Amino acid sequence: MEWNLTITGNTPLNPSHFLLELQVPSSFPPPRPGQFVHIRIGEPPCFLLRRPFSIFSFQSKKRRIEVFYRIVGRGTKALSQKKKEEKINLLGPLGTPFNWDTGTVPLLVGGGRGIAPLHFLYQEMKKTGIEPYVLFGFKNAEDTVFRERFSPEKFLLSTEDGSAGEKGKVTDVLKKHIPYFQGKINKIFSCGAKEMLQEIHLIAKKEKFACEVSFEQFMGCGIGICQGCVVKTKQGYKRICREGPVFNADEIAWE
Amino acid sequence: MGINLSVNFLGKKLTTPVILASGVSGYSDELIPFLDPNSVGAITTKTITLQPREGNPPPRIIEVPGGIINSIGLANMGVAAFIKEKLASLLKLPMKKIVSIGGAKEEEFPLLARMLSEFRGIDFLELNLSCPNLKKQKLFAQEPETCLKIIKNTKRVSPFPLIAKLSPQVTDIKEVALACEEGGADALNLINSLPVLCYYAAGKKLRGGLSGPPLKPLSLRLIEETRKVTSLPLIGTGGIYAGKDIIDYFLAGANCVSLGSVLLLEPSAPARIAKELKEILASSGYDSLSCFSSSTGL
Numbered sequence: 001m002e003w004n005l006t007i008t009g010n011t012p013l014n015p016s017h018f019l020l021e022l023q024v025p026s027s028f029p030p031p032r033p034g035q036f037v038h039i040r041i042g043e044p045p046c047f048l049l050r051r052p053f054s055i056f057s058f059q060s061k062k063r064r065i066e067v068f069y070r071i072v073g074r075g076t077k078a079l080s081q082k083k084k085e086e087k088i089n090l091l092g093p094l095g096t097p098f099n100w101d102t103g104t105v106p107l108l109v110g111g112g113r114g115i116a117p118l119h120f121l122y123q124e125m126k127k128t129g130i131e132p133y134v135l136f137g138f139k140n141a142e143d144t145v146f147r148e149r150f151s152p153e154k155f156l157l158s159t160e161d162g163s164a165g166e167k168g169k170v171t172d173v174l175k176k177h178i179p180y181f182q183g184k185i186n187k188i189f190s191c192g193a194k195e196m197l198q199e200i201h202l203i204a205k206k207e208k209f210a211c212e213v214s215f216e217q218f219m220g221c222g223i224g225i226c227q228g229c230v231v232k233t234k235q236g237y238k239r240i241c242r243e244g245p246v247f248n249a250d251e252i253a254w255e
Numbered sequence: 256m257g258i259n260l261s262v263n264f265l266g267k268k269l270t271t272p273v274i275l276a277s278g279v280s281g282y283s284d285e286l287i288p289f290l291d292p293n294s295v296g297a298i299t300t301k302t303i304t305l306q307p308r309e310g311n312p313p314p315r316i317i318e319v320p321g322g323i324i325n326s327i328g329l330a331n332m333g334v335a336a337f338i339k340e341k342l343a344s345l346l347k348l349p350m351k352k353i354v355s356i357g358g359a360k361e362e363e364f365p366l367l368a369r370m371l372s373e374f375r376g377i378d379f380l381e382l383n384l385s386c387p388n389l390k391k392q393k394l395f396a397q398e399p400e401t402c403l404k405i406i407k408n409t410k411r412v413s414p415f416p417l418i419a420k421l422s423p424q425v426t427d428i429k430e431v432a433l434a435c436e437e438g439g440a441d442a443l444n445l446i447n448s449l450p451v452l453c454y455y456a457a458g459k460k461l462r463g464g465l466s467g468p469p470l471k472p473l474s475l476r477l478i479e480e481t482r483k484v485t486s487l488p489l490i491g492t493g494g495i496y497a498g499k500d501i502i503d504y505f506l507a508g509a510n511c512v513s514l515g516s517v518l519l520l521e522p523s524a525p526a527r528i529a530k531e532l533k534e535i536l537a538s539s540g541y542d543s544l545s546c547f548s549s550s551t552g553l
Contacts, residue, residue, distance in 0.1 A: 228316030
């Protein structure tokens with residue numbers, strides 16, 4: 001589960017968003033959408049904890065995984081400075097993935113960097129003949145990366161400042177379009193800030209859609225030992241790194 | 256040259272002086288896939304309490320410059336579930352087994368020891384007298400008389416040697432160490448994490464225990480002071496990230512060391528650290544750790 005991988009690319013998509021590409025050996029377990037890797041950014045005493053990142057894509061033929069990240073602190077800043085051919089140590093693939101089956105008609109709702117696991121989910125669903133509806137919300141037009149990767153007829157975009165797509169928070173845009181989705185979809189998959197996930201759950205519950213959410217959370221060990229990353233569920237605290245990051249939204253004890 | 260890292264600890268042979276600290280080894284099952292068992296002398300469980308504890312609300316762990324602050328709050332399944340679900344697989348491990356126990360009240364320590372007493376595959380009990388993340392105003396480890404009483408009462412019912420885990424937040428560590436010795440402690444573990452507070456976002460604070468590199472000089476000093484007044488075996492804990500850190504602990508008077516925060520970053524660290532320790536000994540012309548017998552007094 002611990003790997004020293006070669007960086008095959010670390011490309012800026014705009015000043016704050018990057019796409020990291022890593023070569024993985026054939027023994028690397030094929031990851032499933034929703035799973036994450038726990039990256040060792042640097043050495044102690046500067047970096048004492050790894051940073052978790054959802055897997056953005058997995059190309060089994062090329063043996064590559066991709067990680068989409070935004071610079072939010074000194075860890076991601078340091079990651080953005082890593083160069084092609086450098087080695088990077090990570091643990092993974094870790095965590096519990098999303099669930100779907102042939103009867104699932106999905107809507108994927110992502111906020112900001114929360115689009116990462118949903119992009120992977122989209123790719124894997126398409127392989128099984130499922131064409132998901134997608135709604136992604138960003139702060140502004142500059143952040144709206146990867147929109148060309150989704151079928152335009154099933155893709156909705158929103159920005160908080162209205163500089164691209166529809167203006168407003170992604171949850172408000174979803175509420176506005178609910179009449180369109182009624183009778184079409186039966187499950188929402190979402191990743192983003194906790195407040196956003198809570199609103200998505202409320203909408204899903206009202207419309208009787210199933211709902212799975214993936215939490216973004218700073219972690220300790222990432223492998224279930226330290227219990228540093230937890231979310232309150234109806235059965236008590238559960239570990240985001242182990243029982244999550246994907247949870248059935250009905251299980252969460254939202255505050 | 257074959258280097259022998261084994262140490263004698265309370266009459267038992269540890270393959271290496273490297274102990275895995277409580278809290279970063281879980282109940283052992285999640286960590287085992289990452290470990291080279293030959294590099295680990297002993298493993299310490301999470302602190303087990305009488306009743307299950309769900310632990311503190313998140314956030315529970317934060318990285319600060321140079322260190323880590325955690326506030327897990329002794330989240331654990333409680334002793335009954337531990338015995339039923341986790342103990343059997345723990346006892347199959349090749350390294351020595353330390354079960355950490357914690358009481359909300361003084362009288363819970365002997366109760367816990369009694370409940371575990373029939374499981375003779377346990378090698379040692381560690382009494383967590385110093386968790387910084389409970390609502391109690393004072394830690395047990397800050398009251399020498401309380402330490403003495405807890406250890407004495409636990410000793411009466413425990414078939415296992417007792418290790419007392421102490422806090423760095425005391426006026427005089429020597430006084431606490433001597434009280435533990437008088438109570439019947441067989442060994443001391445210095446130190447638990449240091450109670451601290453940080454603001455991780457505007458107006459949002461985390462009170463927790465500081466661990467990682469900043470703890471090492473603090474722990475070394477407390478070990479050196481403690482070594483002056485007692486010949487009990489000492490486990491040195493705090494900021495060990497490399498083989499050379501272990502040498503410093505031995506020089507200060509520790510007999511064994513325990514790894515904490517490093518396991519969060521590098522779960523396979525014990526093998527690397529044991530290898531580094533061997534290399535240091537080899538480069539100095541030694542083939543075992545007996546060269547430190549003068550500093551440890553044993």
